[in-house]
Amino acid sequence: MNNNFKNEDKKTNKNNLNAEKYAYLKAEAEAPYKGFRKFIYFGIGASGAIGAFIFSIQLIAGKNVANNIPNLLIQITVVALMIFLFRWEERANNKK
Numbered sequence: 001m002n003n004n005f006k007n008e009d010k011k012t013n014k015n016n017l018n019a020e021k022y023a024y025l026k027a028e029a030e031a032p033y034k035g036f037r038k039f040i041y042f043g044i045g046a047s048g049a050i051g052a053f054i055f056s057i058q059l060i061a062g063k064n065v066a067n068n069i070p071n072l073l074i075q076i077t078v079v080a081l082m083i084f085l086f087r088w089e090e091r092a093n094n095k096k
Contacts, residue, residue, distance in 0.1 A: 031092070031093075034089065034093070037085075037089060038086060038089055041082045041085050041086040041089070042082070042086065044078065044082050045078070045079050045082030045083060045086070047078075048075045048076075048078035048079040048082065049075075049079050051071075051075040051078075052072060052075035052076050052079060055068045055071050055072035055075060056072060059072060
């Protein structure tokens with residue numbers, strides 16, 4: 001008889017989540033891995049910024065100009081894309 005009460009308590013505790021935990025789980029279900037995606041956007045954007053810095057320094061020094069200009073443009077495009085994706089993620093979060 002005592003085991004029945006314990007099983008009922010487990011079921012009610014399992015189904016009763018506090019509001020904060022429920023809100024977190026609901027947000028994660030609607031947009032899975034949002035924090036991870038933002039981290040990836042930041043990491044790739046930082047990598048592109050470092051690459052753009054390196055290529056711009058090489059252009060200023062006059063080293064291999066013909067190859068460094070396209071590489072610099074690619075790095076700038078990567079940074080711009082990551083900024084766009086990060087802001088898009090933020091706008092989607094603010095709408096909710």
